[in-house]
Amino acid sequence: MDAADFAISPLIEPRVEEGSKDRTMVLNMGPQHPSTHGVLRLVLEIDGETVLRLVPDIGFLHTGIEKTCEAKFYQQVVPLTDRIDYLSPMSNNLCYCLAVEKLLQLEIPPRAQWLRVLLNELTRLQSHLVWLGTHAMDIGALTLFLYTFREREEILKIFEDVSGQRMMGSYFRVGGIALEPPVNFHERVQNLLKMMPERIDEYENLLNGNPIWMSRLKGVGYLSAADAIALGVTGPPLRASGVDWDLRRDMPYSSYEKFQFKVPVSDVGDVWTRYLLRVEEMRESVKICQQALDGMPQGPLKANAPKVVLPDREKMKTQMESLIYHFKIVTEGFAVPAGQVYQAIESPRGEMGYFVVSDGTAKPYRVHMRNPTFASLQALETMCVGRLLADVVAVIGSIDIVLGEIDR
Amino acid sequence: MDAPNERDAVLQAHAQNHAIAALLAVKPACIVNARFDCGELTLWIARDDIRPVCRTLQKAGYNFLVDVTCVDWYPSEPRFQVTYHLLSHSLKQRLRLCVMVDSLDTEVASITPEWPSANFYEREVWDLFGVRFGGHPNLRRIMLPDEWEGHPLRKDYPVEGYR
Incomplete structure (x- = not known):
């Protein structure tokens, strides 16, 4: 051709x-x-x-992940989900695992749920840090990028500690969590959480009073609540348009109902408000992390489902039965009862959903991802038309776009 | 999918559900099948009724269209299951609608007049499954180049593509 x-x-x-x-x-x-x-x-x-x-x-990054999922065992899909939204891999892991667990009707131990919440909020923090740094850089405030990436690095080090990888951790598994977190995990997260509020103040000091930052953001990219709903916008842009909707609070998953946090909402609907809300969300995430850390229950990290969850290494080497299960899961996967489920979570960018269809075999019949920025991208025209060309850059930044999840 | 039709039993058990009540009040025949599984309600809608059904549900409080996607049940017929996920912010409820589409006549009415957000979702379904949406304002491929042949998410399309 x-x-x-x-x-x-x-x-x-x-x-x-x-x-x-x-x-x-x-x-x-x-x-x-x-x-x-x-x-x-x-x-x-x-x-x-x-x-x-x-x-x-769009479509320049389309890799056909949904098609690839159909050729993999259920547990082999987890690493693929990391690569959809490379700024919030843990949210994708969680959403996929919750969907499959719903099909399997697995009960996840409380400690695993709390650890999932903790890591998801850390993911939200690091995703918002990347957003803040790059958004400010788009506008011309280059300095902030260096500050936000300093803290993001700390969070990525924690991810590396728990999963062995900085970004594509695949740390969550169907039925729980892959590994015990390392011994100094608690201490490292605590140090980070102690430092974060001060650092968020620092970012705000750098930006809030800056006349250029304010004039580039205020009143730009207005989106009304009705338009936001009609165009499928979710997450911080939806809340900035005055719709009080957060899945963590309104349709809780993974024990979010046990945490106390505020959902910042405003009805101004411009880029400036989206910036303020995301920064506020970061502060709330720090609080959720602190609650998760303080109230972490004791107990196992994996569900009691030997046919689904890989046995511990030690057991596999000493017990015949565990060895058989291990062999069967690795070679044949695990069969999931036929059915269709849709599971949604509040990712840093909005409602992320996994639609998983099972035909009763060990490979998913269909996995579909509903990605927040794919929908939000449709609102771009509404937000930009009639405005200046330079505002387009500010508006793209404000919907926190990740092309990996748009194109899949 | 070959499954027993549980329509009447499900509709009876969930008579309180706003969506079911609203649809039964307007046109009971539009619900072809229904299932309640894993805590999720799924309604199969007659193909020609999808737009009026969406309008009715919008009035019943299901204000947000979350997603439109498709499942290919090749080789059984009707082959395509076009799937709509709706959400109600006020009721805090989700609802799944399915429309079964034949492989010889793959056309469903577009619901972009009801929810403009369906624009991209329906383009994606057209691109990857080859299901047409009648009345769509701009039914072009969205992920793949315009010249692409075939619809990759169909089950008879090889995972590695044609070489």
């Missing part, structure tokens, strides 16, 4: 303005553009500096 066969289509054509000899201009932005946070291509029709239309073109 020729290269010309795969030439990128122009999507929109320039138009002649009524009653004038001028034509509008079509501007291509991306896919290789630093402020599109990956490989997002936007085709913009502009009149001077005003955006008239905006068409997102």
Whole structure:
């Protein structure tokens, strides 16, 4: 096939303005553009500096993960879920595991649930840190990036401690958690949590009073509550538009109902509000982590389901039965009762959902991911039309876009 | 999927459910099948009724369209199960709607007039499954290049692709 066969289509054509000899201009932005946070291509029709239309073109990162899932055993899908949203791998792990556990009707021990909550909130923290750093960098406040990545590094070190990997941990398994956390885990998380509130103040000191930051963000990218719901927006942008909805509180999963936290809401609906809410969310995440750490129950980390959960290494080497189960799970996987489930969690970016269909075999018949920013991307045009071209960059940052999960 | 039709039993057991009450009041025949499994309610809707059903449910409080996707039950017919996930913020309830589509006549009415967010979801289903959505404003491929042949998430499409 020729290269010309795969030439990128122009999507929109320039138009002649009524009653004038001028034509509008079509501007291509991306896919290789630093402020599109990956490989997002936007085709913009502009009149001077005003955006008239905006068409997102996605799919540059499409790897067919949903198709790949159908060829893997249930436990082999976990590492794939990491790679969907590379900024919040643990949220993906959790959501997938919860969906399969729902099909299996597994009871997860409290300690595993609490550890999942703790790690998920740390994931939210580190994801918001990346967002804050890159969002500020898009606007031109380069310094903040260095500060947020300093703290993010600490969180990634904790992830490395527990799972052996900084980012793609695959630490959660169907039926519990893969490994015991290391001995100094409690202490490291405690140190981080002690430091975080002060550091969040530091970011706010750097940004809040900054006149450039304020004028670039305030009143930009307005989205009404009705539009947000109609366009499928979830997470912080939805709450910034005045819809008081957080799955952690309203449809709790993994013991979230046992934690006390506030859900910041505002009805201003601009980029500035989304920034404020996310920073507030980071403070709440720190509180949830502290509660999880202080109240961590004792007990096992894996469900009592020998046909699903791999046995401990020690048992596998000393007990015949465990060895058989180990062999069977690794070679044949585990069969999941036929059925369809949809499990959603509040990921750092909004409602992440896994729709898992089982036909009773050891491989999922269908795994579908509902990703928050795939939906939020549709609201981009509504937020940008009629505004200046430079605002598009601020708006993209404010929906915290991750192309890995949009394209899958 | 070959499963016993539990429609009447499920509808009776969940008569209090807002969605079921609203649909039974308007047009009981639109619910073809129903199931309650793992705490989730699924309603199979007659293909031609999906838009009116969505409108009715929107009025009944199911204000948010979470997702539209599809399952390919190849080689059984009807082959495609177009799946809609709805959410009600006020009731704190989820609902799944399914529409079964034949492989020879793969067209469902688009629900973009009810929920504009269906735009991308339906494009994705068209792209990866080849199910058409009638009345969709812009039914182009979304993930794959426009020139791509075939619909990769169909079960008769090899995992490694055609080489």
